[in-house]
Amino acid sequence: MSSVSAVSEHGAAPVLSLAGISKSFPGVRALHDVGLELYPGQVTALVGENGAGKSTIVKILTGIYQPDAGTIRVDGQETRFPSAAAASLAGVTAIHQETVLFDELTVAENIYLGHAPRTRWGLIDWRAMREGAKTLLERIGSDLDPEVRLRDLGIASKHLVAIARALSIDARVVIMDEPTAALSHKEIHELYALIERLKAEGKAILFISHKFDEIFRIADRWTVFRDGQLVGAGLMRDVREAQLVRMMVGRQVDQIFPQREPTAGPPVLTVAGYNHPTEFADISFTLHRGEILGFYGLVGAGRSEVMQALFGLTKPSKGACRIGDRVVVIRSTAEAIQNGIVYVPEDRGRQGAVKGLPIFQNITLPSLAKTSRRGFLRLAEEFKLARAYTERLDLRATSLDQDVGLLSGGNQQKVVIAKWLATRPRVIILDEPTKGIDIGSKAAVHDFMAELAAEGLAVIMVSSEIP
């Protein structure tokens, strides 16, 4: 393992350096004695599994958390970030996965919120603000209208606004936390170009991503965290992907895709000539029992929309759908579930678990007809059903009576999957099941899909990741 050097090979000193940082929460040690150095004009990639402490370090860097121990130095001067405002004043800014900006304000207002140019009378100088915003956006090669309200923009444009905001406060350190997660292929390339520009302007960039192709493409340095500890750091050109994976997982990951013998049975679902006025055209496919069918496409290609039509969330304008040899018309999600089609949505936080309801009630929500008698719910039956499926998925929870909101993201996902399996479906659609999860968990998801197919389920997997 290479050690973190105080001075980079060019002799440039780090803009920001953390040393000996520890942070604990009741019952959890999130970070233990970690260090991180960010150099001007360079991209440092921070890699680690879910739970490695990446988000915690970002929150310490942006002044949201205070470290229990350790030092923060800016230009070699020891300092503290007692608040988000202090971090921002020191020139540290973060661009998050889902950028935190204000939908109802204009682009210019978002860029200058909190430090708007003032007129002589202390009022906001709107003209200076508009012009300043325009100049900043031009600097990053964007022709966005500063007058547009943010809610009318896509995520990629919102990232541009966030970056323009970073420039407006003269940020020296830009943290990008999975900035490409919601971007399309083209937008990702635009982001790369933008990062090159920021590098040329001498910004120090901390880039957090699960995607190795991105990291190898744009990063100059790497830092690996595992279980809240620093595993190593060094220059990108001295390292290979397998080494990084080994460091972040702590073991060898041989293969992400299990070998399986395809045993496709009779057709379960046949879709013929599905059309939608705006989202997709002429979609036809046949899905067999025991088969895993992959739908690959970039964000915005219409994959999710086709699946939503199958699941009764939207209506196709034309086309037919057959289950087994019965022609069915699916008008609502309830009908889709009745016909044995279930959908595990991409946005599991928003569309998956019902926080506030206990685990077992989340699982039985679509199966209540089965567990109740004469219209009355039977809690004992619900518990039995929930227990059967949570045991199968190895859910980690203190009790099935626990609020789903108290579970970790991975376990919430298990609850959502258990919910669908409990309906005994024939077709299960998994929308981006591996999005945003680390390489170790990815293998588990793939194993699980193979297992479902082996039991005779037909699986549709929607993904924008090419192995």
Add this chain to the structure above:
Amino acid sequence: MTQLAKSREALLALAIVVMTGLIALRFPDFVTPSNLVGTFNDTSPLIILALGEMVVILTKSIDLSVAANLALCGMVAAMMNEAGLPLPLIILAAIMLGAVVGAINGLLVWKLDIPSIVVTLGTMTITRGVIFLISGGAWINDHQMSELFKGFPRMSLIGLPVMSWIAIAVVVLLGVIVGRTALGRACFAVGGNPHAAVYTGIDVGRTQFLAFTLSGALAGLTGYLWIARYAVAYVDIANGFELDVVAACVIGGISIAGGIGSVSGAVLGALFFGIIKNALPVIGISPFWQMAISGTAILIAVAVNAREGRRAGRVILRTAETRS
């Protein structure tokens, strides 16, 4: 959630006991069996309405038209009584009319997708207007009501007036609906996470529609009880009472954001509010101060609830941290 809810309701029950005890120290008469029965009976309309409101709030909505709906159904009941119709029919009609008003609220929320606060503010005013139209602004007084019509809610049955028994029956009924039917479960799901509810095959709008209809039916029932009990019907009866109902729910720990609440919470919230309202005149506090004190009690109850909620928030944060 359950443990949290339990502790919250236990806390509220404790607050009610302590408060009653403190009042009893100075005014022992307040805790005589007959006065406690009277207090419970006086609180019965609030309990019934709060239960209906709770179901609506669970689905992330609010029903501000309950008091106006009550007044309309009460007026219609009084007019039917004047026309000499039999009491069972009158009560049934009041419930049905209330359900229809509730269903209109529900349909507007469901089909036109208008926020419930706007819908029910509108129907609240319309309903008061309708009462004025059908009554011509006139009052229906004590002497215009039949003895049975007035006497039924006050009839004593094993030591409790019929009105109290009806409230108890509604508590049991709502306990079954909320805790033991798919509709009750759907209300929690719809309020807890509407997006997830859709993906689970639950019709969000339909669930809200049914919640409003239930709330309306209970308002209709309360309309008859109220008019008969106070032996007077006029346009402005129970004016502003919808705020007491919402307050009782909030005190009872029903989250205005939807998805969290319980029947026992709503009942305890209503009792807490009812006892304060009944005790203040006994203690001899001027009516001018009574409102201020009621309001303060609401704020304290909500502040305590919010602290409970924050504790839950901290736990969530901690698990979030474990995930990093």
